[in-house]
Amino acid sequence: xxxxxxxxLKATEKLLAMxxxxxxxxxxxxxxxxxxxxxxxxxxxxxxxxxQQLHDHILSYVANKxxxxxxxxxxxxxxxxxxxxxxxxxxxxxxAPIINRGQFETLPRRESHEQRLLEKKxxxxxxxxxxxxxxxxxxxxxxxxxxxxxxxxxxxxxxxKHVNGVFKxxxxxxxxxISASWDAIIQHKH
Amino acid sequence: xxxxxxxxLKATEKLLAMxxxxxxxxxxxxxxxxxxxxxxxxxxxxxxxxxQQLHDHILSYVANKxxxxxxxxxxxxxxxxxxxxxxxxxxxxxxAPIINRGQFETLPRRESHEQRLLEKKxxxxxxxxxxxxxxxxxxxxxxxxxxxxxxxxxxxxxxxKHVNGVFKxxxxxxxxxISASWDAIIQHKH
Amino acid sequence: xxxxxxxxLKATEKLLAMxxxxxxxxxxxxxxxxxxxxxxxxxxxxxxxxxQQLHDHILSYVANKxxxxxxxxxxxxxxxxxxxxxxxxxxxxxxAPIINRGQFETLPRRESHEQRLLEKKxxxxxxxxxxxxxxxxxxxxxxxxxxxxxxxxxxxxxxxKHVNGVFKxxxxxxxxxISASWDAIIQHKH
Amino acid sequence: xxxxxxxxLKATEKLLAMxxxxxxxxxxxxxxxxxxxxxxxxxxxxxxxxxQQLHDHILSYVANKxxxxxxxxxxxxxxxxxxxxxxxxxxxxxxAPIINRGQFETLPRRESHEQRLLEKKxxxxxxxxxxxxxxxxxxxxxxxxxxxxxxxxxxxxxxxKHVNGVFKxxxxxxxxxISASWDAIIQHKH
DNA sequence: CATGAATGAGAATTCATTCAT
DNA sequence: CATGAATGAATTCTCATTCAT
Numbered sequence: 001x002x003x004x005x006x007x008x009l010k011a012t013e014k015l016l017a018m019x020x021x022x023x024x025x026x027x028x029x030x031x032x033x034x035x036x037x038x039x040x041x042x043x044x045x046x047x048x049x050x051x052q053q054l055h056d057h058i059l060s061y062v063a064n065k066x067x068x069x070x071x072x073x074x075x076x077x078x079x080x081x082x083x084x085x086x087x088x089x090x091x092x093x094x095x096a097p098i099i100n101r102g103q104f105e106t107l108p109r110r111e112s113h114e115q116r117l118l119e120k121k122x123x124x125x126x127x128x129x130x131x132x133x134x135x136x137x138x139x140x141x142x143x144x145x146x147x148x149x150x151x152x153x154x155x156x157x158x159x160x161k162h163v164n165g166v167f168k169x170x171x172x173x174x175x176x177x178i179s180a181s182w183d184a185i186i187q188h189k190h
Numbered sequence: 191x192x193x194x195x196x197x198x199l200k201a202t203e204k205l206l207a208m209x210x211x212x213x214x215x216x217x218x219x220x221x222x223x224x225x226x227x228x229x230x231x232x233x234x235x236x237x238x239x240x241x242q243q244l245h246d247h248i249l250s251y252v253a254n255k256x257x258x259x260x261x262x263x264x265x266x267x268x269x270x271x272x273x274x275x276x277x278x279x280x281x282x283x284x285x286a287p288i289i290n291r292g293q294f295e296t297l298p299r300r301e302s303h304e305q306r307l308l309e310k311k312x313x314x315x316x317x318x319x320x321x322x323x324x325x326x327x328x329x330x331x332x333x334x335x336x337x338x339x340x341x342x343x344x345x346x347x348x349x350x351k352h353v354n355g356v357f358k359x360x361x362x363x364x365x366x367x368i369s370a371s372w373d374a375i376i377q378h379k380h
Numbered sequence: 381x382x383x384x385x386x387x388x389l390k391a392t393e394k395l396l397a398m399x400x401x402x403x404x405x406x407x408x409x410x411x412x413x414x415x416x417x418x419x420x421x422x423x424x425x426x427x428x429x430x431x432q433q434l435h436d437h438i439l440s441y442v443a444n445k446x447x448x449x450x451x452x453x454x455x456x457x458x459x460x461x462x463x464x465x466x467x468x469x470x471x472x473x474x475x476a477p478i479i480n481r482g483q484f485e486t487l488p489r490r491e492s493h494e495q496r497l498l499e500k501k502x503x504x505x506x507x508x509x510x511x512x513x514x515x516x517x518x519x520x521x522x523x524x525x526x527x528x529x530x531x532x533x534x535x536x537x538x539x540x541k542h543v544n545g546v547f548k549x550x551x552x553x554x555x556x557x558i559s560a561s562w563d564a565i566i567q568h569k570h
Numbered sequence: 571x572x573x574x575x576x577x578x579l580k581a582t583e584k585l586l587a588m589x590x591x592x593x594x595x596x597x598x599x600x601x602x603x604x605x606x607x608x609x610x611x612x613x614x615x616x617x618x619x620x621x622q623q624l625h626d627h628i629l630s631y632v633a634n635k636x637x638x639x640x641x642x643x644x645x646x647x648x649x650x651x652x653x654x655x656x657x658x659x660x661x662x663x664x665x666a667p668i669i670n671r672g673q674f675e676t677l678p679r680r681e682s683h684e685q686r687l688l689e690k691k692x693x694x695x696x697x698x699x700x701x702x703x704x705x706x707x708x709x710x711x712x713x714x715x716x717x718x719x720x721x722x723x724x725x726x727x728x729x730x731k732h733v734n735g736v737f738k739x740x741x742x743x744x745x746x747x748i749s750a751s752w753d754a755i756i757q758h759k760h
Numbered sequence: 761c762a763t764g765a766a767t768g769a770g771a772a773t774t775c776a777t778t779c780a781t
Numbered sequence: 782c783a784t785g786a787a788t789g790a791a792t793t794c795t796c797a798t799t800c801a802t
Contacts, residue, residue, distance in 0.1 A: 004783090022212035025775055036784040038778075047776065142366055145357045146348065150370045153347045158339050167335045176332055180340045184374035194766090216793060226767045231794065384762090401590065405796055416763040418799075427797065522746055525737045526728065530750045533727045538719050547715045556712055560720045564754035574787090596772060606788045608774075617772065 005043045007033040012054050021051070056115055063122035065090040070125050076138060077182065079129050084155050084178050091159035126152070130185075139185050151181040195233045197223040202244050246305055253312035255280040260315050266328060267372065269319050274345050274368050281349035316342070320375075329375050341371040385423040387413040392434050401431070436494055443502035445470040450505050456518060457562065459509050464535050464558050471539035506532070510565075519565050531561040575613040577603040582624050626685055633692035635660040640695050646708060647752065649699050654725050654748050661729035696722070700755075709755050721751040 011032035015024040026047060030037040044050040070082050123144075130147050133139035139147065158177055162169045169177065201222035205214040216237060220227040234240040260272050313334075320337050323329035329337065348367055352359045359367065391412035395404040406427060410417040424430040450462050503524075510527050513519035519527065538557060542549045549557065581602035585594040596617060600607040614620040640652050693714075700717050703709035709717065728747055732739045739747065 020212075021210065026777080027775070030785090037776090038785065039783055041777070042782070140366060140370060142363055142370070143357060145351070146359065146363060146367060149348050149351065150344050150367065150374070154340050154344055154374070157343045157347070158336065161335070161339065167333060169336065173332055173336060176330060177336060177340065180330060180332070180374045183376075183378055184340070184344070184370045186373075188373055188378055215791080217791090227793090228768065228795075229766055232765065237793070402593075406798080407796070410764090417797090418764065419762055421798070422761070520746060520750060522743055522750070523737060525731070526739065526743060526747060529728050529731065530724050530747065530754070534720050534724055534754070537723045537727070538716065541715070541719065547713065549716065553712055553716060556710060557716060557720065560710060560712070560754045563756075563758055564720070564724070564750045566753075568753055568758055595770080597770090600789095607772090608789065609787055611773070612786065 002043070004033075004035055004039060008035065008040055008043060008050070009054050009057055012050060013058070016051075016054070056118065059115065059118045059122070062090065063118050066122060067125045072125065072128055076129065076133050076136075079125075080151070080182060081178055083126060083129070084152065084181060087152060087155045088159050088174070091156060092163050123148070133185070138187065140187055142185075147185050150184045154181055154184070192233070194223075194225055194229060198225065198230055198233060198240070199244055199247055202240060203248070206241075206244070246308065249305065249308045249312065252280065253308055256312060257315045262315070262318055266319060266323050266326075269315075270341070270372060271368055273316060273319070274342065274371060277342060277345045278349050278364070281346060282353050313338070323375070328377065330377055332375075337375050340374045344371055344374070382423065384413075384415055384419060388415065388420055388423060388430070389434050389437055392430060393438070396431075396434070436498065439495065439498045439502070442470065443498050446502060447505045452505070452508055456509065456513050456516075459505075460531070460562060461558055463506060463509070464532065464561060467532060467535045468539050468554070471536060472543055503528070513565070518567065520567055522565075527565050530564045534561055534564070572613070574603075574605055574609060578605065578610055578613060578620070579624050579627055582620060583628070586621075586624070626688065629685065629688045629692065632660065633688055636692060637695045642695070642698055646699065646703050646706075649695075650721075650752060651748055653696060653699070654722065654751060657722060657725045658729050658744070661726060662733050693718070703755070708757065710757055712755075717755050720754045724751055724754070 008029060011029050012024070015028055015032055026037055026040055029050070030040060033040075040050065044053060066083060066086050068082075068086050070079050070086070072079075074082070126148065127144055130139060130144040134141055142150075155177070158169060161167060198219060202214070202219050205218055205222055216227055216230055219240070220230055223230075230240065234243060256273060256276050258272075258276050260269050260276070262269075264272075316338065317334055320329060320334040324331055332340075345367070348359060351357055388409060391409050392404070395408055395412055406420055407417055409430070410420060413420075420430065424433060446463060446466050448462075448466050450459050450466070452459075454462075506528060507524055510519060510524040514521055522530075535557070538549060541547055578599060582594070582599050585598055585602055596610055597607055599620070600610055603610075610620065614623060636653060636656050638652075638656050640649050640656070642649075644652075696718065697714055700709060700714040704711055712720075725747070728739060731737060
């Protein structure tokens with residue numbers, strides 16, 4: 001990808017996190033990226049396209065991050081903890097994509113092919129994890145999407161609030177939160 | 191509250207859910223509410239104030255809904271299920287506030303006194319539930335905020351995806367999801 | 381004249397002096413006058429009419445002030461000094477009409493009959509003064525309008541700058557300025 | 571200075587003279603200048619800035635005009651007559667700045683450094699004239715500001731009324747008016 | 761008569777997009 | 782390819798005026 005295009009995407013991401021959709025102008029993006037306003041239109045159809053491509057760009061980043069260091073050979077709980085922590089770290093790290101999905105929600109959906117592929121890839125390892133867990137009776141017999149919400153969305157939500165300063169999660173609490181997420185999806189004898 | 195003001199808030203809420211912050215104009219709000227553009231400014235300082243007051247308005251609605259039919263005399267698990275279902279119903283019902291909190295996130299915070307009071311009220315019963323649960327050793331010893339995310343945000347997230355059609359949650363799955371949320375916060379013998 | 385009408389004119393004058401034409405609204409006038417916005421339209425056709433009537437109102441005040449204590453029997457120089465000081469005092473006094481004519485200049489002229497009469501009356505005594513002065517060879521043989529500018533506009537200009545704080549005119553300077561204005565219009569042997 | 575900026579200033583000046591502050595809109599300025607409305611904002615911060623810059627622009631023009639053809643080596647009276655006529659011509663000529671200072675009076679003052687410099691420059695030669703005149707006992711011992719009002723403001727006022735058609739000043743009267751202004755500030759034996 | 765809520769045309773200003781250089 | 786001045790439609794907000802109470 002061209003250096004200019006990267007700089008434009010990076011600038012857009014930064015400004016989007018700071019000001020939200022309303023409140024960023026193409027002029028601002030151009031200035032932040034150090035290019036002329038017209039240059040943006042060499043790489044992007046229009047403002048919507050810029051935002052959409054940024055969305056795909058971040059999704060691609062997320063897809064990679066989430067599955068990092070996870071091997072299908074590992075024990076289930078180890079895989080779960082690594083994925084959980086991948087999400088946590090991705091959200092809380094310094095160079096994290098500072099945007100959460102909510103901020104893209106009002107975009108007129110393009111439902112691009114690339115996006116579909118990315119989302120599939122993003123959850124491939126998670127899907128296998130859930131499938132195996134259910135197959136051996138360890139996990140609750142629920143749809144993968146529901147299991148995902150119950151265990152991993154909590155993580156993302158927790159991380160976002162931690163980053164935003166709503167509250168702080170220390171190391172002990174973090175470990176307990178992982179266990180809690182695990183407890184949410186495994187079967188318990190009552 | 192004046193009829194006109196209510197209509198303006200209702201119209202704003204509808205449009206906000208449809209188009210997000212960017213993409214709604216005061217003209218659109220006026221038209222949707224059936225008032226003249228200038229009329230909005232009799233009731234709201236400016237666009238930001240309109241959005242902020244809408245936020246407070248919805249928060250107030252949510253605060254009431256969430257605590258409905260919950261009594262501090264009930265057993266812990268019953269209280270938890272009612273609260274969980276209150277959130278679920280509030281989000282999935284026909285006349286629900288169509289907006290989720292994420293859509294207010296980029297708003298410049300006013301941190302009004304009223305807002306603080308509302309948020310306190312909103313979680314008063316939830317707070318007592320968590321405190322009692324921890325006191326008797328049933329719940330994990332985590333901050334109430336964290337317990338809230340682990341058990342109730344999952345509910346809201348699930349409900350939102352159910353409504354948006356990302357996936358459907360049937361009655362059996364719903365019951366299992368409540369149990370899973372409960373499992374997330376109670377202590378288990380290992 | 382009705383009390384309400386007077387209050388409206390007074391309020392308009394005050395606001396006009398503070399903000400100029402642009403920058404005063406009928407709402408502001410109503411608030412300052414302590415009446416409802418609609419009430420203004422009982423007494424004035426529209427905004428232009430309000431301003432025009434205010435103009436006439438002030439002109440009437442000025443016309444009276446300027447000729448105060450001046451009798452056609454007095455010696456020429458005494459009459460001149462009284463008129464000069466009338467202008468000075470009118471402009472610098474506490475309850476002076478705070479507006480100068482320049483602020484009315486862009487008003488769409490109505491050239492009302494009343495206005496014509498007032499302006500005639502305003503300068504009647506001044507006219508007689510100049511005519512007598514020229515008849516006896518004391519004054520320069522110039523049109524009264526020109527004599528007026530040379531001697532009395534200087535006074536008004538001086539007073540305005542004194543009030544606005546551009547510079548301050550002490551008693552000695554004031555007396556010298558009157559003499560200078562007198563010098564401007566009388567004939568000198570060279 | 572850019573051609574567009576000049577055209578905008580010129581257009582503003584024209585409209586200001588015709589309609590006053592209230593009553594000119596940015597759209598009108600844009601149309602008169604033959605540019606798009608948005609273009610004005612490339613050169614001027616906002617409407618106030620446009621008006622302020624116009625003020626400075628005109629002041630600069632006036633400063634130059636007033637001192638034209640005046641040399642400190644000339645006799646006092648000659649210098650006075652030239653300055654007086656400079657003001658007269660500047661005000662009555664075809665391409666004169668059509669605006670008088672009064673029209674800027676309601677503008678919120680910026681008191682810029684540039685403005686101070688210009689006003690100093692504007693009156694430098696006038697200041698020297700008055701100082702020398704007082705030093706040799708020819709002029710009345712009054713502040714330069716007061717001498718200025720007594721002799722030169724009369725000129726500007728006369729010229730304005732001449733241009734506006736309030737009355738007409740023929741060549742003989744003009745010469746007499748200069749002498750009258752001179753008489754106003756020189757010492758006379760009584 | 762007096763009120764002031766409501767109106768909607770018009771104001772200032774912004775900003776996505778184009779295009780001559 | 783890159784630029785950034787120019788555009789003008791769209792946006793937020795104001796305010797003279799009306800009219801039901």
